[in-house]
Amino acid sequence: MPIFARRRIAKMLEDLSPMLTPNKRRDVITRLEHTRTDQAMASEAELGLLWALSRCVGCEIEPQIEGWQRVPDALSQGLFPPRRAVVEIIAISDETMSGEAVMRRAASILSQEATRLRAKSGRKLFFTFHEISGYEQGVFCRRRCVGPTFQLDDQIRAQLQQWLSGWPASRTSSLRLTNAEIDVTVQYREYVHPLYNFFSSMPAVAYSLTDNTLYRGLVEKENQLPPAQEGLVRCIFVADAGCHLLRELRPISMSPEEVSGEQIVQHFMSRSTIDIVAVFSPILSPPLLSPHLSRLRWQPMVYYRPDTISESEAARVQQIASSLPPAQFEAYNARALHRQGAFSPQARGWWLPESFTTGHDGIMTVKISARAIQEILAGRVSVETAMGKVSGDRNVFEIALSCGRVIKSARFEEGGVDEDDDYLIFEFGPDVAAAKIPGGKG
Numbered sequence: 001m002p003i004f005a006r007r008r009i010a011k012m013l014e015d016l017s018p019m020l021t022p023n024k025r026r027d028v029i030t031r032l033e034h035t036r037t038d039q040a041m042a043s044e045a046e047l048g049l050l051w052a053l054s055r056c057v058g059c060e061i062e063p064q065i066e067g068w069q070r071v072p073d074a075l076s077q078g079l080f081p082p083r084r085a086v087v088e089i090i091a092i093s094d095e096t097m098s099g100e101a102v103m104r105r106a107a108s109i110l111s112q113e114a115t116r117l118r119a120k121s122g123r124k125l126f127f128t129f130h131e132i133s134g135y136e137q138g139v140f141c142r143r144r145c146v147g148p149t150f151q152l153d154d155q156i157r158a159q160l161q162q163w164l165s166g167w168p169a170s171r172t173s174s175l176r177l178t179n180a181e182i183d184v185t186v187q188y189r190e191y192v193h194p195l196y197n198f199f200s201s202m203p204a205v206a207y208s209l210t211d212n213t214l215y216r217g218l219v220e221k222e223n224q225l226p227p228a229q230e231g232l233v234r235c236i237f238v239a240d241a242g243c244h245l246l247r248e249l250r251p252i253s254m255s256p257e258e259v260s261g262e263q264i265v266q267h268f269m270s271r272s273t274i275d276i277v278a279v280f281s282p283i284l285s286p287p288l289l290s291p292h293l294s295r296l297r298w299q300p301m302v303y304y305r306p307d308t309i310s311e312s313e314a315a316r317v318q319q320i321a322s323s324l325p326p327a328q329f330e331a332y333n334a335r336a337l338h339r340q341g342a343f344s345p346q347a348r349g350w351w352l353p354e355s356f357t358t359g360h361d362g363i364m365t366v367k368i369s370a371r372a373i374q375e376i377l378a379g380r381v382s383v384e385t386a387m388g389k390v391s392g393d394r395n396v397f398e399i400a401l402s403c404g405r406v407i408k409s410a411r412f413e414e415g416g417v418d419e420d421d422d423y424l425i426f427e428f429g430p431d432v433a434a435a436k437i438p439g440g441k442g
Helices: 005-021 022-032 037-056 098-115 154-165 213-224 261-271 311-323 331-340 370-377 384-389 398-403
Strands: 074-080 083-092 125-129 129-137 139-144 175-179 182-188 198-200 231-240 276-285 294-302 357-358 364-369 407-414 423-430
Touching: 005 022, 005 037, 022 037, 037 074, 037 083, 037 231, 037 311, 037 331, 074 154, 074 231, 074 311, 098 125, 098 154, 098 182, 098 198, 125 370, 154 175, 154 182, 213 231, 213 261, 231 407, 261 276, 261 294, 276 311, 294 311, 294 423, 364 384, 370 384, 398 407
Parallel strands: 083 231, 125 198, 231 276
Antiparallel strands: 074 083, 125 182, 129 139, 175 182, 276 294, 357 364, 364 423, 407 423
16 A cells, blocks of 8 residues: 555554444545545555554544534544543645646646547647746746646647647647646657656645645644534644655745745644644655665654643654554655555565575575565566566576575565565575586586
């Protein structure tokens, strides 16, 4: 799955089963396996945070509370004792701010029209959407030149038809299409990935403290929580599901017009009666002494109201991150891979890396991905592909044979709940079956 290993997800579901109603469990599983990236990652984030909360301080999931109009995601008696803590969870991605959905829709309309005019031409087109920026009434604005209701008009159809009719000569030239809702440059490319056939130079950054996905998500969750009341702490947990604003809450540098994720959260807190907002994002953190052993860690950032939450209480929320299972990818990578179908249970497995050692006794021990071996034997991948992925293009079985070693023993080693793979461990020892007979000539 995008964030956690599938085995870990199954284990979390098993652990939380006594706390989940049949409908809730069914809903979580349906969204986990959803082809839509936003659904799958949001469900994983919710499951992971609920599991960590239950392990760390205990909680009730979607409790029915008399007098409350809406069921919260969780209620915890142990997070801020003796007060109760009600928690809402939201996952934020760049889906809206990046303009991906709007650009993908426009690219699809133009590709389909191109294919109608010239067979199979649409799959060879790449679209670069232009942008405009400047100050309007003293406020800096930056927008991609594509609207959510874009439709073809006669002028665009005519331009597209004329350019396509000139193929192959006109392939080397680009075509710029404009109307009230679009400004895009179309290019021919020999290969275009169907999911990534468009581009915009405008990143998923915010120029307003309120007109952005993060702020709107926080307001939405605030409205779903019960009103402020004595003895109740209202919390919002925000999970990074591939969001630039969350991944870089405090960017090292940005243009004067941009606003950061931290500024947005702080602005929300200054206007809100919410007691605490916690942001959880998986970050690649290289060890100081061994940078090549980079690993992912959960980076929690906690924002709270000092008049209702103490520093020690805020630290308890940070501890929840230490209970979260390890993430498999940074969120933006996970989002891109999920869109490509890389986490389907029948997709190529996520293989563990190979390792091998040679002892003084001449025994060579090799640890190799069990899933890779099975996929080779199943005919799903070639030996060359598998060895290239797990061994860096070296075939350890060939290396052993060429050195006169054959398999002497084999055993299985579990990869664990946070890996979707296991190891097969082979021991290769010298054998005259694959070597010259000692004492022989030549």
